[in-house]
Amino acid sequence: MAEILKAGPRLRLRRAEIADIDYICALQAAEENSDYIVPFSREDHERTVTQAQASMDLIVEEHGGERVGYLHVTGLRLETKEQEWTHVIIAKKGCGYGHEAMKLLKAWAFEDMGAHRAWLDCKDYNARALHLYESEGMVREALIRETILHRGVYENLVILGILDREYRARKRAGLEL
Secondary structure (H helix, E strand, O other), X not given: OOOEEEEOOOEXXXXXXXXXXXXXXXXXXXHHHHOOXXXXXXHHXXXXXXXXXXXXXXXEEEOOOOEEEEEEEEOOOOOOOEEEEEEEEEOOOOOOHHHHHHHHHHHHHHHHOOOOEEEEEEEOOOHHHHHHHHHOOOEEEXXXXXXXXXOOEEEEEEEEEEEHXXXXXXXXXXXXX
């Protein structure tokens, strides 16, 4: 049985297993997602699922077990207690699952894992994701200009982060799970 890390009203986060790798790779390659991420290889995911201790692939699923997304977390062993979140991909768009998945991820990171800081990067033209992250309390920290070459075009990345005290303030204000 898969390890459930955090559960919310409709969704739960669980550790990915070998059986999830085809799903993860398909999400990365899907037309609606592929322009917004730099995909990991199948071998990268296999290593993460079977060997990695400093990073983890997470599956976002409904309580009935249907997978609706995937996240990658790294930095789990850093002395600084800083996590990087990548590949925040929700397959069922428009259901509010992105918000709940981010709330679950923050609760797990800050409450269960004792993170001090979490951050991610987002392509500057991904308005939907930027809106999600900012509405979930992440703060724009930097713009890295023309850092990724994608289809012959240099693209910018926005760096967003959230600190443990910012998360706790949001929790006290009733904005978190």
